[in-house]
Amino acid sequence: MPHTTHPNARLTPAGRLALARCVVDDGWPLRRAAERFQTSPTTAKRWADRYRTLGEPGMHDTSSRPHHSPRRTPTHRERRIIKLRILHRWGPARIGGHLRMHASTVHRVLTRYKCARLTHLDRATGRVVRRYERERPGELVHVDIKKLGNIPDGGGHKTLGRARGRKNRARAGYAYLHNAVDDHSRLAYCEILADEKKETATGFWERAAAYFASVGIVVERVLTDNGSCYKSHAWRGLLAGQGIEHKRTRPYRPQTNGKVERFNRVLVEEWAYARPYTSESEKREAFTGWLHHYNHHRFHTALGGPPASRVPNLSGQYT
Template sequence: MTDRSSRPHHSPRRTPTRIERRIIKVRVIRRWGPARIASLLRPAASTVHAVLRRYRMAHLTELDRATGAIIRKTVRRYEHPAPGDLVHVDIKKLGNIPDGGGHRVLGRAAGRRDRRRGVGYAYLHNAVDDHSRLAYTEIHADEQAITAVGFWARAQAYFDSCGIAARRVLTDNGSCYRSHVWRDALTSADVVHKRTRPYRPQTNGKVERFNRTLLEEWAYARPYQRESDRRADLPGWLHFYNHHRRHTGIGGHPPASRVPNLSGQYT
């Protein structure tokens, strides 16, 4: 009574074996992609791609072009040696929840109708210490420069209260971070400002990962009935993240464990 494979007994339109062998041979010897192999052997590029997938050929990005040997992709990670050496700052845009719930409560169609009513967006201003991963977050109605400056003043005060003296700040190239008011605020606080290279969000990866965790474990963790309920949960979740949640990037310990003498660490 074992289920029989759904694969047909005959595939008359399948690429002939001799063509498949030629495709594999060219791939191994010349290390070409589907388009170049197709230009030489004349089958469609999609056919070449299907053959390469069928025989589980390694991607060109996984090969040493000179030798053809399979190499491991190198994941570059960095971590500054002490708290405050670098603080990652970013803004995450998040849709507000209308009273009565959004699409997670009412379904997609009703959720879209509520979105058209103009409930607007919230902007999560986030700061994450590179060494400890200690985080500070505020919700604002915009991402203007004056708002970002006010947020950073309070974030810096929070880190100071934790014994962390911020020396450098890393942001993306958003307009608020390129403004004169932002530059002057950091200069007056004797903080060095660094910006990521354009189209390289992974440079600011720690706060980007925090953004994702924030959405998964707080913003979309349960079907909230209204925006005020979700916002009321943020302080408690942020305390949990900083003091109790195990962080795989720092050996399974909470961020507070990397900040000496941090009050409230075990509450």
Template sequence: MLHRNAPLSETGRLRLAICVVDDGWPLRRAAERFQVSPTTAKRWSDRYRELGAAGMVDRSSRPHSSPRQTPTRTERRIIKVRLARRWGPARIGYFLSLNPATVHRVLTRFGLARLAHLDRATGRVIRRYEHERPGDLIHVDIKKLGNIPDGGGHKTHGRAAGSRNSTRSAPVANNATTKRAKLGYAYLHNAVDDHSRLAYTEILLDETKESATAFWIRARAFFAAAGVTVSRVLTDNGSCYRSHLFRDTLAETGVVHKRTRPYRPQTNGKVERYNRTLMDEWAYARAYASEQQRRDALAGWLHTYNHHRAHTALGGQPPASRVPNLTGQNS
């Protein structure tokens, strides 16, 4: 690639070479005309004689031989440690008494993935996929979330005051101790479209088969209103999803139910990543004064996520950009 101050482009090199080789210009005259040194003029004219116009492109600056390259035996040790222990360049370097920069160059040379792209359980590169059309696969999952006490918890008042706010007097054997109030949990039922990342979330009281099934009925209606026809659903192996009720409800509408392998949440990774985003940008984004205040903020956040928030997996576009009929303009 040419640098910003390069006097000659590929076209300029060719014109210079033609002047010297075909038109018989002296090297010094051609060099002066094209504002380069005679040495440069000779280099491009010689390449033109040898290779023609194809010789005007830049060549790799990589040396033909590298006598000081890391020995093959050392490279094998680096790769072996990386695959066996999944360490980064710095830790491998300390372990093998090598410069971490050397380890990094070796890993780059052999095309080993970044640690963030590896499956922690197997060390293999994570296989990423995306279905071609909205509705081809909907990821469904449940996220358990502790409720906020009235008046706010530790994020509002600090750890000590927040703890006092979330406890109540409860006499026990010695009539002198207290225990934490049973604030309960919220169960976030989430559905995310594999292709568009369009998301639908409800906060329910439990994760029973009745709740999970009712949620799916409403989620399917949400996707249908956006013009998305659901053909497959992917869930984990929770009891609510293994129930006959959930299975029969999907079967009645012709939806295929697929479940992940046990202890493999990575398979349902898109909704797991959505859960994390939900926690970071809504549930724990600010200090809420009550659980109701947090729940009231969900609808606005969900609209922002679907219609306005830039999604890195979609090239900076929101999920709505991949669902043309989300606002009903084509219905």
């Protein structure tokens, strides 16, 4: 029998025992005992009756779980739910639609069996992602390149429609966003550049390193994917000359560089595709303001605030 007290209980097991003894052993009227222990006569009667029947052990809370649950989801149906989750990594709504069940019922089954949330799983393998965070700014900086199509003059398909937008898009070319994100603070330094060649990547890192240094962050390690620019002698020599250790992700494992991959997704959703732009210059003008908002004001759930909240030397963090 559990010995924990219900969080809303006004009497502890010792108080219940004292109340019951006053009624049963000493013969107090229920109303007088209730007044003495500042509770209701109904409550006093309940504990007195429990004391008469069960003695001192009866003063502890018992489980409110029913002995029988005739409306509980059958075991074979629960197994189908778990199987669909594991094989297809579907959410409660899709599983419920497939099995003709309420999504809320599916959710309760998944929770009861302690299935990890889909957002906590690696999409490729289905394994639970081990999340980590470096202890201090600069201990690890994630670097990556995000390729985006330029917005042609007059707008793309969101502005002109899919047919006309596709014709314009063919002449617009691409932009390459070089991004560096600090693991501990999520502070980001980004530039929109013309390509992803080694000379472009090394020039970007020189400016990124200078930016991090200007806010008091000493970079110790840099993590990149296995792109050709990051495997070049120029890139390795640059980092070595700065006393920075270079680490690369395992092949075909982009989630290893998850902090910057997540930043890329936020960047696309909240800036690049957030609204229909009429030109590439309009989109790029919006980027500067968006990046300032991300670093200084955008609330990050893992941080409990914006990246600026973890970088004391970041100037203008309250502007």
